[in-house]
Amino acid sequence: MSKLAIHDTDILSEKLIDVVIRVAVGFKVRNFKLKATSSSFEEAVSKAIEYSSKHIVRVINKQFYCNLCGKGPYTRKGMYLHLLRMHKYEIKNMVREELKEIESTINSN
Numbered sequence: 001m002s003k004l005a006i007h008d009t010d011i012l013s014e015k016l017i018d019v020v021i022r023v024a025v026g027f028k029v030r031n032f033k034l035k036a037t038s039s040s041f042e043e044a045v046s047k048a049i050e051y052s053s054k055h056i057v058r059v060i061n062k063q064f065y066c067n068l069c070g071k072g073p074y075t076r077k078g079m080y081l082h083l084l085r086m087h088k089y090e091i092k093n094m095v096r097e098e099l100k101e102i103e104s105t106i107n108s109n
């Protein structure tokens, strides 16, 4: 079974920041390949990405608003850059918390 150590979770969440932001604004995710040791873990990471990406952006009339600080409207590109510049660590923490929750779920199975 895949047992994640805390530092692994930290590394993984760091790598997932850009992926989450891209998914949030609807950009294509390139070159993202998860070296998962199990399909249940892979699925769980996908869920963490999905959950986090839905919580950082609001789209109203095709314009993007930041859910973390309320700023906007932004274009797709502007939203991407705002999140990357202003909220990198908040997003990382959000993903890390999600992963920790997943980790405990997996390990208790």
Ligand SMILES: [Zn+2]
Pocket: 066, 067, 068, 069, 070, 071, 082, 086, 087
């Ligand atoms: Zn913001």
